Structure formats: C-alpha cells, structure tokens
Amino acid sequence: MRARELDGGARRDDGTAPTRLASSGVIAARLARRAARVVAAAAALVAMGGDARAADAPAAQALFDEAKRAMADGRWAEACPKLEESERLDPSIGTAFNLARCYEHVGRIASA
Numbered sequence: 001m002r003a004r005e006l007d008g009g010a011r012r013d014d015g016t017a018p019t020r021l022a023s024s025g026v027i028a029a030r031l032a033r034r035a036a037r038v039v040a041a042a043a044a045l046v047a048m049g050g051d052a053r054a055a056d057a058p059a060a061q062a063l064f065d066e067a068k069r070a071m072a073d074g075r076w077a078e079a080c081p082k083l084e085e086s087e088r089l090d091p092s093i094g095t096a097f098n099l100a101r102c103y104e105h106v107g108r109i110a111s112a
Contacts, residue, residue, distance in 0.1 A: 060090035066082050071101070080106060
C-alpha cells in the first residue's frame with residue numbers, strides 16, 4: 001500500500017508503476033542547453049576572477065614573503081595568518097604547502 005501512496009496509485013495492467021521515457025532527442029537538447037549554461041557561467045566567473053586575482057597577486061606575494069621571513073626566524077604563529085591571507089588572495093600550491101608546514105609547527109595538525 002505504501003508504494004501506491006508514493007507514486008499516486010497509478011498502475012499498469014501488469015501491476016508495475018508507469019514510467020515516462022522522453023525521446024533521446026529531447027534529452028540531448030536539454031543536456032546541450034544545460035551544458036551551454038554551465039560553460040557560460042564558468043567563463044563569466046573566470047573572466048571576473050582573473051582581473052581580481054591579477055590585482056591581488058602583488059599583495060599575496062608580499063604577505064607570502066613576510067610569512068617566509070617569520071618562518072625562518074621561528075615565528076610560526078605570526079606566519080600562519082599571513083599565509084592564510086596570501087592563499088585567500090591568490091591560491092597556489094606553494095602557499096598551501098607552507099601553510100600546512102606552519103599549521104604543523106603551531107600544533108594545528110588537523111588543519112595541516
């Protein structure tokens with residue numbers, strides 16, 4: 001009885017629930033429209049983000065350099081926030097690696 005409640009109670013002669021199958025042309029058209037929207041949205045985000053990242057890159061590099069000096073002097077707690085901000089402004093694998101090292105030295109192992 002529960003199955004009938006979920007699907008509205010409609011049954012075919014053989015007792016199975018009816019299915020609706022769209023033609024493959026309709027499905028392909030829907031997928032093509034959806035893919036076009038996704039590509040357009042991604043292109044817009046990349047275009048917008050590229051300009052912002054280009055402007056933030058010098059600030060991110062300055063923060064990274066300050067953090068590296070602090071790390072060299074053993075001031076790990078001071079370096080971590082600088083690396084976090086550098087990573088936020090201009091994400092890169094080198095910054096992420098150094099941030100993980102920094103977290104390790106200040107005891108934030110789970111964050112590393």
